[in-house]
Amino acid sequence: MRSSIFYVSALIGITFLSCGEQKKEHTIITIKNNLEIPRAFETVEVSKKEIVLGENQKFENIIVRDMATQERLITQFVDENSDGVADVVLFQPEVEPISEKKYEIVVLDSVAAQDVTAYCYSRFVPERTDDYAWENNKVAFRTYGPVAQKMVEDSVSGGTLSSGIDAWLKKVEYPIINKWYAKNDINPGEYHIDSGEGLDNFHVGSSRGVGGVAVKKDTTYYISKNFTEWETITTGPIRTSFVLNYADWDADGQKITEEKHISLDYGNNLSKFEIHTTGTTVLSVGLTLHKKEGVGTEKVDQGWVSYWEPHEGSELGTGIVAANGTMIASENYDTNMTDRSNLYAQLKVENGKVVYYSGFAWKESKQYPTKASWEAYLEEFALKINNPLEVSLK
Incomplete structure (x- = not known):
């Protein structure tokens, strides 16, 4: 069994x-x-x-x-x-x-x-600097590569220095990544406007966005820079998966290594993150607090945390879920540093890795339009990962 x-x-x-x-x-x-x-x-x-x-x-x-x-x-x-x-x-x-x-x-x-649509899709996006973007029929995400980092370090406009996870707020089931990037090529910034499919109006900056990682030393959270290498594993009707590598980074004298194995399946609001890491026994996973106008819910004993906030005339819920025994604490970290306020879940690193799920629901998508419905989804998700289906072959 x-x-x-x-x-x-x-x-x-x-x-x-x-x-x-x-x-x-x-x-x-x-x-x-x-x-x-x-x-x-x-x-x-x-x-x-x-x-x-x-x-x-x-x-x-x-x-x-x-x-x-x-x-x-x-x-x-x-x-x-x-x-x-x-x-x-x-x-x-x-x-x-x-x-x-x-x-x-x-x-x-x-x-x-089979006549199917590759709803679960991801790719490297060199035409928009060097993003890596992924989606399914519910949600879409992206994060940032080395060219975007160097642009910031060289004071070139248009770069992004962040290992945070960006949320693309789609409200249609069909794939939008290629379509949105294509219209952005014609008219830069076009995907910041909702033309009926949704838009990118989620600010990441140096925050953890939706599930980026950090290492806490004393009262300070240390973070990595942009990914340095990528590899797409699969796309298709059921799953997309890929690997992102990061340069070693320093957490107050501790050398941290970071390799993200990320996957997203059809019908799921949460991406699965398997982080391979050394240099720490606890990894902090964050949800940005943006303007600090939202409400956090911390259910460490159940293995999930959530942040529900007003968002650009609507509402948005983000969340992190981990298996029993993985989440050991949480912290609503409020600081005056720009973009550094996050709701953190502290996750135990075992055998050099930690596994968690993180994602969001936008009210306009009508998937989980209320705080109560979003948190019910996270609670049931946690119940299922702790009680997986039993599969036997004969």
């Missing part, structure tokens, strides 16, 4: 076409939900190593179908180690409260391409 890696995603059924199926015993996947709430939009990962393939059978020629309805599910193959060969297949089950459901993996001679 093993647990699925929790992540939110969408389930889209497509009728299975039997042509091409080989005559062999199928792999049966049983997924069990031990909670008294329905489970949907959580991604199950199946490794190539767990599938028994016959001679000349290809891992990329498998499909996943619901055993009860015979519907084919949307799948995404991921090459996790960038060697050109797929390592895992992703899909999203739906399971009722306190129940289990069976799916089967079927190997075909050939597989027709």
Whole structure:
């Protein structure tokens, strides 16, 4: 028995076409939900190593179908180690409260391409200095690279010196990153205007934005500069993931290393951050306080913190969630230094890494339009990551 890696995603059924199926015993996947709430939009990962393939059978020629309805599910193959060969297949089950459901993996001679949209998308953006941006059908984010940093250090206008995480406030399901950057190329600053899809009016500066990290020494928080290297792992209908590397940085005499593994799945308001770090046993993860007009909620015992604030004529909620035992404290850090006031969650570093989820909900998107609905989402998210779906293969 093993647990699925929790992540939110969408389930889209497509009728299975039997042509091409080989005559062999199928792999049966049983997924069990031990909670008294329905489970949907959580991604199950199946490794190539767990599938028994016959001679000349290809891992990329498998499909996943619901055993009860015979519907084919949307799948995404991921090459996790960038060697050109797929390592895992992703899909999203739906399971009722306190129940289990069976799916089967079927190997075909050939597989027709699924007609899907790559809602989960990310890329390096050299045309806008050197951002890295990512999105799904709910939210979008970006952060900043070395050229933007050097521009600031050389007093060249248009640069950004920040390892904070920017929020792009979209209110449509379809992808907007390329569209917004393209219109910004024609008319610089155009994506700061809402033309019906949303806009970028979230100020980051040197703040932590939505989930940037810091190291606290005494009463001071130390932060890294812009990322130095990037690698896109995957994009598709279910997940986008990538890696950002940072130059070593100093926290009052402590050398800190930082490598971010970030992923975002369909239907999820929170990105998953896996931070590989050395030089500290506690990593602080922050939510910017902006004008300090919002209300923070600190539920360390439940593994989440939230900040709900008025925002440019609307309202916005940000949040951080971590598994039980990871979040050990929180602090509403208020300072006169520009952009340095953040609501921090203090997370325990174990075996050189820390894992957390961070994201937002904008009232205009109508996803979680109130403080109560946003915090209910964070509370349920925490419940699910601490009680993952149980997945067994036979």
